[in-house]
Amino acid sequence: MSVVFPEDVFACNSEKAALITDEGICSYAELQRHIAEWQEKLSSTVERPLVALAMCGNVDSVSCYLACLKSGFPVVLFHPGLSAAGQQALISRLTPNLLVADNSLTVKHQRCMPLAGELALLLTTSGSTGGGKFVALSRENLAANTASICSYLPVTSEDKTLLPMPLSYSYGLSVLNTHLAKGATVRLTSLTPMDRAFWTLLKDEAVTSLSGVPSFYEMLLRLRFDRQLLPELAYFTQAGGKLKEAGVKTLAEFADKYNKLCFIMYGQTEATARMAYLDPHTVLRKPSAAGKAIPGGKLSLCDEHGRLISEPGVTGELLYEGKNVMLGYVSDHTDLAAFSPSAVLHTGDLAFFDEDGDYTITGRLKRIIKLAGERVNLDGLEALFAEQGLEVKVAGEDNFLVTACRESEMSEAESRLKSLVSAPPAYLTVRAFSDWPLLGNGKTDYQAILKAGRDKHDNG
Template sequence: MLVHEDARLIHAPSGEVLRGAQLGTAVRRRADELADLPPGVVFLRASTELSSVLDYLGAIAAGRSIALLDPSLEETLLAGLLERFRPAALLGAVGVPPIAGYYPDGEGRTWLREATEGVVPHPELAVLLPTSGTTGNPKLVRLSRRAVLHNAETIGKVLGIADTDVAPTSLPLHYSYGLSVLNSHLMRGAAVLLHPEGLFARSFWDAVGEYEVTTFAGVPYHYEMLRKLRFDPARYPSLRTLTQAGGRMRVELVEEFHAKMRAVGGRLFVMYGQTEAAPRMATVPAERLPDKVGSVGCALPDGAFSIKRADGNETTHPGIGGEVVYRGPNVMMGYADQEAELGEGDQLAGVLHTGDLGYLDEDGYLFITGRLKRIGKIFGNRVNLDDLEQLVREADLGVDEVAVVAGADKVVVWLAGAAEQSCQSAAHTLADRLHLHIRGFDVRSVDALPLRSNGKIDYPELEARG
């Protein structure tokens, strides 16, 4: 069961609290309403409003497959998803213009499909999440009920989540990491604080103090910003657990926030995951961070890593690099690109080829070195874009925020807030290290790197700038 009998939802803007039997009743009521809908998946424009979270929990309780979407998704992309998957309903639809083939309910919060027939999703299919943010033509990741619940339970045990814990919605709920925070805390009987603002809003930190938040989840960008804001956990006596996932964080940041938390008796957990794994696969226990800095951890219980070498064989031998392969009960059933595929069963049998490059050490701890497909070409020479980003960070140019994208037979390097001299230095550094002509590196300064709603760099947006 996803919602423990002691779990609580706290809606920060109104102060409303749903707990225990009251929360259970609200979830069952919504489950009954969703169970009466025609066949098909349910779409939810997922926000941190109480009604939106109850929509999600009600769908899980009713056994209805539900897709969580970014509420700021462009109209054309939303329309395309509706056309491809023909959901029985679109929840959280306030403000959405008229949709062909759908009609609004009495309150206008839900759009219902006119056609009564539809593909019945596979009985094990619980949650669907897009493979990309606000750009592109995303497929949906098909997560089984077992995968979602097992991962939530495992995370709760690994992090030691207790019924006294309070976690805020510091990440969007349509983002797998943010949804994982919600799931793992509700399953353990803890509280989730629903707050509409991000962590850079004063009201967010006021709520952290008022509701005695105990844990905070963030991606590397959040920690970069917290460092600039001179975040001090001593100002928030209840906050004693930080978790980080959503990309590789700089070693300096890991060491700094580990030291900050340790100084106040707290903990930092570095984690690794993908939406396709519901989503978390590994963690570095807080006590192992000093001697495993740079690692994303060892596999969670019931999971295992191996490395696929260039010859196609897999190994767990220390130090051998290649594509990271994960095996576990939380691996997705597969992808769906259209409605008909919602009825398909498990296609991966618990094996996920992550597309990440890395290696294992002698203790089974995983180190990520880049992406298999983050490749560009400079004058015909293949280069790993993640490696170039790391080279710039290590060049001591006074620039931490860097993004590299592929151009036409060159790469474009974006530096946040960089002076002209830093841009020139970055170009010379890369040219010297790669032994390529400097004209292959187009280095540009930007006020701030564009971010997706989950806090990750919006690479497609940078690519579109040319």
Template sequence: MFPHPEARLVTAGDMEGVRGDELAACVKRAADNLGKLRPGPLFCAMRNTLASVFCYLGAWHAGRPIALLDPELPAATLADLAERFRPAALLGFAHTLDGPPPPRGDVPDPHPDLGLLLATSGSTGNPKLVRLSRQAVLANATAIASTLSLGPGEIAPTSLPLHYSYGLSVLNSHLMAGGTVVLTEAGLLERSFWADLHAYGCTSLAAVPYQYTMLRRMRFDHSKFPALTTLTQAGGRLAPELVEEFSGKAERFYVMYGQTEATARIAVLPHDRLADKPGSVGVAVPGGRLEIDDEGEVLYHGPNVMMGYADSAADLARGDDLGGVLRTGDLGRLDPDGFLHVTGRLKRIAKVFGTRVNLDDVERMSRGSGPVAATSGDDRVTIWTETLDATSRVRLARRLASELRLHWSGFDVRGIDHLPLLATGKVDYRALESLT
């Protein structure tokens, strides 16, 4: 049953929240209302609020596929998505379309297995939607609840956006296990977030690498939050020194690896293997299997793999295109114990004077130079840095050239006030590329 009868939703400021029969009644009421809408997918501006969560759960119980979208989507992007996918309704958006939603016409109804639609990670302008079956969502929530030993006593805040697969995974896994989710729109830099973390006795905190960097700058003191026993990390590679630092600030620290295309999480590194498996992202979640193909690409097999992508309303009627096998686009290796080590991205490859250069390697080699990001250009790599002065930028370019045995002119090191970030906390590489 989803949610679990003991699951509880709490809005920051309300100590009681809703659970049990009251939660079930709220979800049923939302399902009844959404069930009256015309056929087609629903578009929800997914905020970290009770109203948004009821919309999501109501659609789930009404058997309506729902797209959970960034509430701050530009009006033009929302209009383009509506034109392509012909939603039955736009729910909770601050700006609405000019005129009524586009007619459905002769567009076929969505496939009966389709439960959830999420925008591809990092998408801007003209995003695809990831088609996730109801089985995939439940399978991943169950696997994570099992791996992290979640139960009714677990309490998690919404430290990430719920339209982001990692943030949604925290919600789903806790609701599946009968835990509590504290809904807050405050960020980690706001005092109210930490006040709520303490007031509700939150037992875990999920964060992406950039947030852990912020926590270090804030000199996060875990002793102020005695109930906080678990920290989890996904959304990109966390620097080894941060893994070591924050694993010492909690009883359990989990490094995780995932993709929206696998509903959320693919692999988890158990907290008791941090010391002997440095740099690994762990083993496949229960029910899943990892494989490395002849090109070095990481393949994942599991029930949580998406049905496929969608570019238009017609695609929503398609069944499962992938058969439970996801080509992740990541390069990696499996050690003799089956632990995955991700080494880069297939598409994060640049050519400098005819030589292939892994941009993830460039970023790792630049570590120690403050926050950096690498993008590709015409026969060169651009490295963006928040902290280096002109002299240090030249020095970094020459060092990279020497280590990679290329001419220094193939490396353009530029200063930037702040690296642009997506709502997920990841670097917005597209925004950087637009500046070159």
């Protein structure tokens, strides 16, 4: 069917369920028919259109996405919750020929666009806001990452995975890609652990694997996931940010007790979703680690002068090499005609490796600010608060730092902040939140925290 999804996988599993939604079951044979229908619709305008797709968790969206890959039509995926203004901004910047939203096709224009031959997919770097740059990925990127993930995760055609993440998000999309490539079943859902129906689905539909971001597992653990009897569940994966060490330990202990596998993984959209994973048998011993490079990839570190670091325990910027490294960034349609891919991806993450070669992520280069001339690592500051028993989120820019906390912990957060950070009071503010603001991909929205802190500070 494409370099990502071989034809024989669909043919060999024709009567099996490919997708299950709340509306029903779609077999591999039915999915193939839907793909063919979308190919016909999409090819009726220009020879090689650029397609913008509101990527919902339904059969139509998945079929349209797969039709684009099969036909060689570049497709930009965006969150279905993107506002009308956000959609308009995306269309203005990328000028797609076709817009697919709410399961309907709209022709925006029929001009032939200069599109690089290797371009297959565009993913946003900004969750559900529609701003920011786009990551350009090739068919080779998708095929390499899918094959690599399938080589270390025990995905088989007998699996049924529960996928609660947006498919416009690289992690959610990679789960879809890997399972369809293996002829497995993907159970799509918009339910969260806060919904009673989620637990019914997890228990009654014989789910064999589960994937999620830190906020998803935090919800699961608050609701005693580790005390559930889930005999069909064979393994679960966590990526999309760093889950707290205590949470990782609880998941690893649960996996160990009930003979399951817990995969802690690390990746970025710029690497088509995955760069590293931690051997599940190592998780209990190294709950903070991200592990080693995925098959076919290579990790290394460099210091602030660009020199490679060869000693264990020394922190530097994490670098990645592999066939899954993106073509490049895209700001608008003028960037789509040609790409000059870099062999090395500078991740912007700070990390070190240990004597076993396992890497641990310690923070972000861009999460370092200066307060009154002193460098402050925001991720490190969050960790210091956590060591003192306070769950906070810290955002900031030079000479301004916002500590987000729960209402009940406001005074304690203010007190701890003064003891941890030596900076003029005008540079510091504490803001209470009932829930952390999240991006569409489930990660903490630090820009929203920063803005809320600024508003409080400016309004007294």
